[in-house]
Amino acid sequence: MNEIKNNIHRVTVVGTGVIGNGWIARFLSQGYDVTATDPAPGAEAKMRKAIDNAWPALEKHGLADGASRDRLHFDENLESAVAGADLIQENAPEREELKRKLLADIDRLAKPDAIIASSTSGIMPSTLQADCAHPERVIVAHPFNPVYLVPLVELVGGKDTDPDNVKRAEAFYTAVNMKPLILSKEIDGHVADRLMEAIWRESLHLVNDGIATTEEIDASIVYGPGLRWALMGPFLTLHLAGGEQGMRHMLEQFGPALKLPWTKLVAPELTDELTERVVEGCEQQTEGHSITELEQRRDDFLIELQQLLEKYWPAANLNGKI
Amino acid sequence: MNEIKNNIHRVTVVGTGVIGNGWIARFLSQGYDVTATDPAPGAEAKMRKAIDNAWPALEKHGLADGASRDRLHFDENLESAVAGADLIQENAPEREELKRKLLADIDRLAKPDAIIASSTSGIMPSTLQADCAHPERVIVAHPFNPVYLVPLVELVGGKDTDPDNVKRAEAFYTAVNMKPLILSKEIDGHVADRLMEAIWRESLHLVNDGIATTEEIDASIVYGPGLRWALMGPFLTLHLAGGEQGMRHMLEQFGPALKLPWTKLVAPELTDELTERVVEGCEQQTEGHSITELEQRRDDFLIELQQLLEKYWPAANLNGKI
Structure with a gap:
């Protein structure tokens, strides 16, 4: 098996909700330059506050040489935000149409060999890449909250993804201190979310049927x-x-x-x-x-x-x- | 609400598999005299080996004053084993007919006010107590492996259980350093096992459908x-x-x-x-x-x-x- 080294240097994060900000904090803490973009009003201020909240934990957990919050650049324009990126991490709301459209836009605007990774919790990469001109570099890279501390990332390619790009992504996520789990088959919900969703739905049934409170269910796990x-x-x-x-x-x-x-x-x-x-x-x-x-x-x-x-x-x- | 103090002093454990032996180790480590019984050939030797395996961990975790493995007595005769007990913990295989018959036997042989607690993973107490002459003292007390270290115990009474006996059991399990969770409604699988069983069945589907290996599924949780x-x-x-x-x-x-x-x-x-x-x-x-x-x-x-x-x-x- 060829070992593929990490050749990702410039990262752009699209969508600065809880997951997007978690990625930004992780990438910054590992010494990367990060560009972030989000169309929502006030997104930059909220993002900077979220990074500031996470930073003390990252200092305790260990920063890479040169890691700094000053290396974060916010750009509200999607086109210029993704233009020079080697990897784009997409974190839009979990709606298939929205994500497909956004990924097609990113695909059009990004360098042809940039990796486009979606954080989707459960949508399959073959679905997400369907409208892209360069689907071979579209993958799912599904993280877990808080993204800056939890190491698991599920990597899975769609039917048009080049397996070498999954390998490139694996090298990158390993370089940012994660444990990539490469899934050999795509499936709705990937693997970890199928397990979490099973617990989640069963928990909702228990609350809905009046069997237990949220507090009792949480205690029964903890x-x-x-x-x-x-x-x-x-x-x-x-x-x-x-x-x-x-x-x-x-x-x-x-x-x-x-x-x-x-x-x-x-x-x-x-x-x-x-x-x-x-x-x-x-x-x-x-x-x-x-x-x-x-x-x-x-x-x-x-x-x-x-x-x-x-x-x-x-x-x-x-x-x-x- | 009346607070009920722990008045359980003599404990008998029926069935010395992994769960039964876990109970024995916990009760001994908390300074109780324990009688154990099991009809299987060689049960006593296996039990003593299991307790010896658990003991170093219990020493690290902290023993109660007077706790000793010498306070464990094995009695292959069910009648004499349960005769003087204040609480009997039943750990037979998870088969409804077997458990109902065994609980009816224990009920006949035990003191009328002794608490009879079943470790059943999912059978409802109303079902288990159905053949007992004194069903008011039959409860489910469902623990988690390793029982000598994991603090959760789910307590639930059946339709004929006296709520005061659930309170007596709560006081006892608290005294042996556990976190009792009293369930207000009985349900197949109680609460925690419904959640675990949901994950477990989903995991079996993933293996069965060839999506992931046991190792990958475990890694996706850990x-x-x-x-x-x-x-x-x-x-x-x-x-x-x-x-x-x-x-x-x-x-x-x-x-x-x-x-x-x-x-x-x-x-x-x-x-x-x-x-x-x-x-x-x-x-x-x-x-x-x-x-x-x-x-x-x-x-x-x-x-x-x-x-x-x-x-x-x-x-x-x-x-x-x-």
């Missing part, structure tokens, strides 16, 4: 599964909950529960093939570490995490009510 | 939403992602996405009433703290959490592959 998800995703978490036999035991134990009404989401059939795919996936992930070894590491993490939460949680959230 | 869920649940997380207008802005921005196929779960209709319930819930949760203030606290937490993950993550999980 004091329980949320602690584990900071270290491990759903598969490895269950692999460790299954005792020495790991995921295989869990699927035997909780496979039948997939048919119970424990969520409004209908599960797939737990076929032998799906079982093997899940079990083998988990066994690969542990890479020779025993379950006991991983349990002890998880436990040490959970102890320190709870000490950390003691510092932040009571005043930050439920004010010690629970 | 480097993104999982970081935030350690501090805040889905509602407060989105409240902080909405800028100054918080959740109200998020629902405007992402309300239409509830109709998009971003998960296989169909969302409820986002009515004005549901909107207000969610927005008001979030505003109550912040209790006068401004969004900016909460953002800064979240950021400080995320910085320290990532330092913590650096210590544990690479070797514990993906071995630096991502």
